[in-house]
Amino acid sequence: MQQHVYTIAQTCEEAGIRHAVICPGSRSAPLVFAFTQSGITCHSVVDERSAAYMALGMAQQLKQPVVMVCTSGTAALNFFPAIAEAYYQKIPLLVLTADRPPELLNQQDGQMIMQHAVYGKHVLASLELPCYKHGKENLTETKQLIRQAIKTTLNFGRGPVHVNIPLCEPLYPEKLTRIPKPSITEIFPEPNYPSVSEQGWVTNAWKQSKRKLIVVGQMPCDGSLNGALQGLQHLDDVVIVCDVLSNEYEFNTAAQFDYMLQRADTQTLAELEPDCILSMGGPVLSKALKGWLQQLKPATHVRFNMGEAEIDTYKNVTKHVKGDPASLLFQLGLRGKPHMPIRYKQFWLVANMVVTHYTEKFLAGNDWSELHAMHEVLRHIPDAANVQVGNSSIIRYISNLGALHPSWVMNGNRGTSGIDGCTSTAVGAAMVNNRPTYLITGDVAFLYDINALWNLIPHNLKIIVFNNEGGGIFQLIDGPRKHKSQLAYFTTPHNRSIQQIALQNNLQYYLCNQKSDMVKCLKFFSPQSTSALLEIKVDMGMNMEVFQQFKSLPL
Numbered sequence: 001m002q003q004h005v006y007t008i009a010q011t012c013e014e015a016g017i018r019h020a021v022i023c024p025g026s027r028s029a030p031l032v033f034a035f036t037q038s039g040i041t042c043h044s045v046v047d048e049r050s051a052a053y054m055a056l057g058m059a060q061q062l063k064q065p066v067v068m069v070c071t072s073g074t075a076a077l078n079f080f081p082a083i084a085e086a087y088y089q090k091i092p093l094l095v096l097t098a099d100r101p102p103e104l105l106n107q108q109d110g111q112m113i114m115q116h117a118v119y120g121k122h123v124l125a126s127l128e129l130p131c132y133k134h135g136k137e138n139l140t141e142t143k144q145l146i147r148q149a150i151k152t153t154l155n156f157g158r159g160p161v162h163v164n165i166p167l168c169e170p171l172y173p174e175k176l177t178r179i180p181k182p183s184i185t186e187i188f189p190e191p192n193y194p195s196v197s198e199q200g201w202v203t204n205a206w207k208q209s210k211r212k213l214i215v216v217g218q219m220p221c222d223g224s225l226n227g228a229l230q231g232l233q234h235l236d237d238v239v240i241v242c243d244v245l246s247n248e249y250e251f252n253t254a255a256q257f258d259y260m261l262q263r264a265d266t267q268t269l270a271e272l273e274p275d276c277i278l279s280m281g282g283p284v285l286s287k288a289l290k291g292w293l294q295q296l297k298p299a300t301h302v303r304f305n306m307g308e309a310e311i312d313t314y315k316n317v318t319k320h321v322k323g324d325p326a327s328l329l330f331q332l333g334l335r336g337k338p339h340m341p342i343r344y345k346q347f348w349l350v351a352n353m354v355v356t357h358y359t360e361k362f363l364a365g366n367d368w369s370e371l372h373a374m375h376e377v378l379r380h381i382p383d384a385a386n387v388q389v390g391n392s393s394i395i396r397y398i399s400n401l402g403a404l405h406p407s408w409v410m411n412g413n414r415g416t417s418g419i420d421g422c423t424s425t426a427v428g429a430a431m432v433n434n435r436p437t438y439l440i441t442g443d444v445a446f447l448y449d450i451n452a453l454w455n456l457i458p459h460n461l462k463i464i465v466f467n468n469e470g471g472g473i474f475q476l477i478d479g480p481r482k483h484k485s486q487l488a489y490f491t492t493p494h495n496r497s498i499q500q501i502a503l504q505n506n507l508q509y510y511l512c513n514q515k516s517d518m519v520k521c522l523k524f525f526s527p528q529s530t531s532a533l534l535e536i537k538v539d540m541g542m543n544m545e546v547f548q549q550f551k552s553l554p555l
Contacts, residue, residue, distance in 0.1 A: 002030060002132055002134060002137055002167060002168065003137050003139070003177065004129070004132060004137040004138070004139055004142040005030040005031050005033070005034040005165075005167075006034045006037070006177055006179050007137075007139045007142045007143050007146070008031065008034060008096070008142060008146050008165070009031075009034035009035045009037070009038040009040065009179060010038060010179050010180070010182065011142075011143050011146040011147055011150070012035075012038070012040060012067055012094070012146065012150065013038045013039050013040055013179075013182050014182040015065075015147065015150045016064065017040060017064070017065055017066070017067055017094070017150070018040060018041060018062075018064070019040065019041050019042075019043065019055075019058050019062070019066045019067070019432065020035050020040050020041070020042050020043070020066070020067035020068070020069060021042075021043045021045055021051045021052070021054055021055040021058070021066065021067070021068050021069070021428075022035060022036075022042050022043065022044055022045070022051075022069045023044075023045060023046065023047075023048045023051050023068075023069065023070045023071065023075060024044065024046060024071075025070060025071020025072070025075060025098065026071060026171060027071045027072040027098040027099070027100060027111065027167060027171065028069055028070060028071040028072070028098035028167075029171040029172055030098075030167055030171055030173075031069050031096060031098055031165065032069070033172075033173060033176060033177075034179070035067070035069065037176060037177065037178060037179050038179050039179075039181065039182075040067070043431070043455070044455075045454070045455055046451070046454055046455075047078070047451040047454065048070050048075045048076075048078035048079055049078040049079070049081060049082070049420070049421065049424075049451075050421065050424040050449065050451040050452050050454070051068065051070075051079075051424075052068055052078070052079040052081070052082030052083065052093075052421070052424075053081075053082045053085075053413075053420075053421030053422075053424035053425045053428065053449075053452070054424045054425070054427055054428030054431070054452070055067075055068045055082070055093055055428060056082045056085060056086050056089075056091055056093065056413075056421070056425055056428060057388075057411075057424065057425035057426060057427065057428025057429035057430075057431075057432075058428040058429065058431060058432045059086070059091045059092055059093055060089070060091050060220070060411055060425070060428075060429060061386075061411075061428075061429045061432050061433040062432055063092075063220065064092065065092040065093060065094045065150060065153045065154065066092075066093060066094070067094045067096060068093060068094070068095050068096065069096045069097075069098070070096075070097055070098065071098050071111070072097070072098050072099045072100050072111050072112055072113075072115065073110075073111035073112060073113055074113065075097075076097040076113070076115050076118055077113070077118070079095060079097075079119075080118075080119060080122070081416075081418060081420050081421060082421055082424075082425075083095060083119050083122055083123060083160045083162075084122045084415070084416050085413050085415040085416050085418070085421070086159060086160045086415070087122045087123065087124075087159050087160055087415070088282075088415030088416055089218075089282065089413075089414075089415035090157055090158040090159050090282075090306070090307065091158065091159065091160070092153035092154055092158050092159065092160070092161075093153065093159075093160040093161070094149060094150060094153055094160075094161055094163070095119070095123070095160055095161065095162045095163065096163050096165060097115055097118075097162065097163075097164050097165065098165055098167055099112070099115045099116075099131075099164050099165060099166040099167065100112045100166060100167075101131045101166050101167075101168055102131060102166055115164050116128050116164050117162075117164075118162070118164075119160075119162050122160070123159065123160045123161055123162045124152050124153065124155065124157070124159045124160065124161050125148075125149065125152045125161045125162070126161075126162045126164070127145055127148070127149055127161070127162065127163045127164070128163070128164040128165075128166070129141075129142060129145060129163065129164070129165050129166070130166075131166035131167070131168060132168075133168065134168065145163070146163065149161045149163050156306075156307065156308075157306060157307030157308060199328055199331070201319065202278075202302055202319075202321065202328060202332075203328075203331070203332065203335070205276060205299075205300040205302070205319075206276060206278075206332050207335075208276075209237075209274075209275050209276030209299070209300060210237055210275065210342055210344065211237060211239075211273070211274045211275045211276065211342075211344040212235075212237055212238045212239065212274060212275075212276045212277075212278070212344075213238075213239050213240075213241065213274035213276070213277045213278070214229070214232065214238065214239070214240045214241065214277075214278045214279075214280075214329075215241050215277060215278070215279040215280070215284065215289075215293070216229075216240070216241070216242040216243060216246045216248050216251075216279075216280055216281050217243050217246060217279070217280065217281030217282040217283050217284045218243050218245040218246060218281055218282035218283055218284070218285075218412075218414050219245075219246055219247060219248075219280075219281040219282055220247060220411075221247045221409060222247070222248075222326065224324070224326035224327070224330075225248060225280075225325070225326045225329070226248060226251075227326070227330065228325075228326045228327070228329035228330040228333060229242075229248055229251040229329065230251065230333075231329075231330060231333030231334065232251075232329060232332065232333040233251050233253070235333070235345070236342045236343070236344065236345050236346070237342040237344050237345065238344075238345065239253045239254075239272075239274070239344060239345055239348050240252060240253050241253065241254070241257050241289065243281070243282075243283075243284040243285055243286070244258075244285055244286075244389070244395065244398055244399045244402075244404065244410065245282075245285070245389065245395075245410050245411065245412050245414055246281060246410075247409060247410055249402075249404045249406065249410070250404075250406035252402070253345055253348045253349065253352070254348045254349065254351065254352030254355075255352065255356070255402035255403070255404075256352055256355045256356055256359065256400070256401070256402040257286070257289065257348075257352070257402070258285075258286040258288055258289060258399045258400055258402065259288075259355055259359065259400045259401075259402070260351050260352055260355045261286070261288035261289055261292050262288040262400075262551075263355065263553070263555050264351060268347075268351055269292065271347040271351075272347055272348060272351065273296060274296070274298055274344075275298055275299045275300070276298060276299065276300040276301075276302075277293070277296075277298050277300070277301040277302070277316075278301075278302050278304070278325070278329070279301065279302070279303050279304070279313075279314075279317075280303070280304040280306075280325050281306075282414070282415070283313070283414060284313075285395055285396070285399050285414065286399055290313065290314065293313075293314040293316070294313075294314045294315055294316070296314070296316060297316060298316060298318070299318075300318055300319070301314070301316050301317045301318050301319070302317075302318070302319045302321055303317045303319070303320050303321065304321050304322075304323065304324075304325040305320055305321070305322050306323075306324070354555055355555060358553045358554070358555055359401070359553075362549070362550060362553060363375045366515065367542070367546050368513075368514050368515055368538055368539075368542070369538055369542060369543045369546035369547060370393065370397060370466055370468065370536075370538055370543050370547075371397055371400070371401070371546065371547060371550055372515065372546070373466065373512065373536045373538060374394075374397040374398060374401060374440075374466075375401055375403065376512075376515065376518050377440060377464055377536070378398070378401065378403045378404070378405075379403075380518070380521075380522070380525040381405070381408070381438050381525060382436060382525060382526075382527050383405060383407045383408075384407045384408070384435065384436075385405075385407075385408050385409075385435060385436045385437070385438055385527070386408070386409045386411070386429060386430070386433050386435045386436065386437040386438070387408050387409065387410050387411070387437075387438050387440065388411050388412065388422070388425060388426035388429055388437060388438070388439040388440070389410065389411070389412035389440055390412070390419065390422040390439070390440060390441030390442055390445045390446075391412065391413065391414070391417050391418065391419050391422065391445065392419060392442050392444070392445065393442060393466075394440055394441060394442050394445075394466060395412060395414075398440070400550075409433075409435070411425075411429065413425055419442070419444060419445035419448055419449075420445075420448055420449060421449055421452075422439065422441050422445045422446075422449060423439060423441065423445070423446060423449040423450075423452035423453070423463070424449055424451075424452040426439035426441075426452075426461060426463070427452050427453075427455075427457065427458065427461060430458035430460050430461040431458050433460075434460070435460065436460050436462070436527035437458070437460055437461050437462065438462045438463075438464060438525075439461065439462070439463045439464065440464045440466075441463065441464070441465055441466070442465070442466050442467075442468070443465055443466065443467040443468065443469065443470065443494070443496075443498065444470060444492045444494075446463070446465045446498070447494065447496055447501075450501065453501070453505040453507075457505065457506070457507065457531045458531065459530050459531050460527075460531070461531050462524060462525070462529075462531065462532050462533075462534070463507070463531075463532070463533045463534070464533075464534045464536065465498055465533060465534070465535050465536065466536050466538075467498055467535055467536065467537050468537075468538065468540050468543065469493060469494060469495075469540065470491045470492040470493040470494050498533070498535045499511070499535065501533075502532075502533040502535075506531075507531055507532055507533045508524070508529070508530060508531070508532035508533070509532070509533055509535070510523075510524045510532065510533070510534040510535070511534075511535050511537070512534060512535070512536045512537070513537050521534055
């Protein structure tokens with residue numbers, strides 16, 4: 001067995017990497033031996049697609065690179081969905097794919113595809129080690145390349161890096177080689193983003209504006225930004241809008257901005273319009289917010305970019321600024337004292353108050369819909385929880401309700417917004433965060449990612465499945481709903497038993513068919529209880545009717 005694989009594992013350990021997700025296989029056997037002999041915690045996961053999302057969930061929580069290892073061939077392709085998600089979420093992953101010697105490529109040799117740079121532009125870098133002959137391994141070259149790969153995952157912007165590793169036979173050693181314990185362990189620093197260099201220009205534009213809007217998209221918890229927003233939230237000429245996955249939701253001027261913008265009339269929208277926008281972070285979920293912002297022509301729109309790409313989602317950016325906005329926002333908060341009374345924030349507060357009044361009245365009724373059920377779920381999740389949010393209708397219900405506790409850590413796969421790895425990501429997150437972790441997901445997403453339950457489920461993971469028996473969101477969207485003959489192709493009808501799946505995987509099972517059942521399910525929400533699954537069922541016909549009522553409340 002080639003000895004440079006031990007250098008790969010040792011270099012990862014020296015750099016401070018603590019977790020590796022390893023998928024079984026033969027060509028990758030040398031890497032398995034190397035990593036399991038190191039001090040890195042190794043997790044064996046059979047399904048490569050699920051494994052990659054678990055690694056993503058770990059790295060999402062740790063804010064540090066996690067290693068992924070797979071064998072040659074299509075195994076590498078099964079990593080791809082999670083790699084794309086990590087690329088757009090800027091999550092550091094070190095992807096190690098074992099490969100066969102290059103001279104065998106396209107020569108009808110088994111289990112071999114064109115793996116070099118297979119992930120294209122969805123990784124920050126594609127590297128490849130030489131296929132060393134036995135006894136000719138270059139350990140210095142190996143160490144330098146792996147260090148370069150790790151450093152790149154943590155560069156400004158962060159993200160996944162791929163290293164392809166061709167390996168010759170024999171793959172299994174006659175005896176194991178012990179990796180010496182590293183003498184120095186590097187601790188990963190927080191992202192070292194460059195400070196904003198355009199402070200004077202931004203400050204002057206800020207001073208001249210009377211109606212300022214700060215838009216914060218999806219991002220991990222950021223203590224510096226948290227402090228800066230805290231200093232701005234009391235200013236009468238400043239409105240803050242934070243996405244449901246921004247982890248800054250507590251600073252929202254209008255917690256129900258999503259539903260509020262959906263229902264606002266032309267006069268209200270005019271009162272809410274800013275003349276200065278500062279935007280930052282990843283994408284925002286709210287379609288209403290995006291649509292409204294895209295119609296605006298503000299005098300100033302400063303976009304803070306945390307990577308090389310210049311983002312202009314709303315097509316009205318007047319200035320791109322590269323760097324971390326936190327320090328600049330902090331300074332703006334210190335200087336933000338309007339010389340005259342300004343009612344800009346008051347417009348938002350009043351509009352939100354009206355929406356909140358009617359929403360609370362609507363939810364107090366005895367109807368049982370997914371919206372009512374989500375309201376109950378959000379009421380019962382304990383403080384300081386980690387909340388993993390599935391896609392499709394689930395995250396939209398949460399955004400409409402705007403009822404998030406400020407102590408929650410919110411995460412979801414909104415980089416590419418797919419349903420394919422939601423459960424696996426939550427499993428990975430729960431494995432490393434030591435907090436009560438609650439996954440809120442739909443039945444199709446849950447069933448699609450069922451291999452996430454193959455391995456031992458962390459005791460701190462609770463799964464909440466909204467079961468509408470197959471893609472119910474498409475019965476709520478106007479387009480598909482108008483074409484009933486094709487609806488079966490948009491939705492995913494099934495007769496799978498969520499209860500049987502829970503019991504087969506040793507999950508405590510709870511069922512909620514109506515509001516009164518929540519009392520029987522209180523133990524499920526207890527942080528002290530073990531891993532469990534709560535199935536929430538509603539009548540889909542009733543759900544459609546109630547949702548239409550919600551969309552047309554007489555505000």
